[in-house]
Amino acid sequence: MSESARLLELRRQEEELVFPSFDQHDAWRLGSLIANHAIAENHGVAIDIRRHNIVLFRCVLPGVTSDQQEWIRRKSNSVLRFEHSTAYLTEQFSDYDPTQGGWLAPEDYTLAGGSFPIRVQGAGVIGAITASGLTSDEDHQLVADGIRDYLQTLA
Known part of the structure; x- marks a missing residue:
């Protein structure tokens, strides 16, 4: 069975967007970069960066509802379990x-796009970056573009 072009594109994206290292300072700078982009675009989103259950960055912009908290938790859980983006x-x-049929509890996991693994060279996946408030594709793109922009500042 061959992989779809979209699946291959998303895999290449994950292979490309790898951090040389990642700490709390990186979380702050990356989260701020994504938040500033969202503010400039007038996006009502919540942004979350976590290292498993420790929240390293959280930003909630105007227009976000309490539902976004749950979407972030469920998206992050999916990334941390499978070590791939929710897209x-x-x-x-x-x-x-x-999430149907008893494999994964739908109250704890979702496949909605918008969460991306924090993959560190030599260490693997150490956390997740998540956006919620736009469409799944837009949430994903906001995070992926933010990571790409941030990595370029490190080069």
Whole structure:
């Protein structure tokens, strides 16, 4: 079975967007960069960066509802469990929803796009960066573009 073009694109994106290292200072700078972009675009989003259960950055912009807290938690859980972006997982599981049928609890996981793994060279996935408030694709793009922009500042 061949992979879809979108799945291959998302895999390449994950392979490209890898951090040389990542600490609390990186979380602040990256989160601020994404938040400033969202503010400039007048996006009502919540942005969360976590290292497993420790929140390293959180920003809630005007227009966000309490639902975004739950979406962030569930998206982050999915990334931390599978070590892939929720956009990748959505594409990978396009014919089967693992939150149905007892595999993954739908109250704890979702495949909605907008969460991306924090992958560090030599260490693997150490956390997740999540946006919620736009469409799944827009949430994903906001995070991926933010990571790409941030990594370029490190080069």
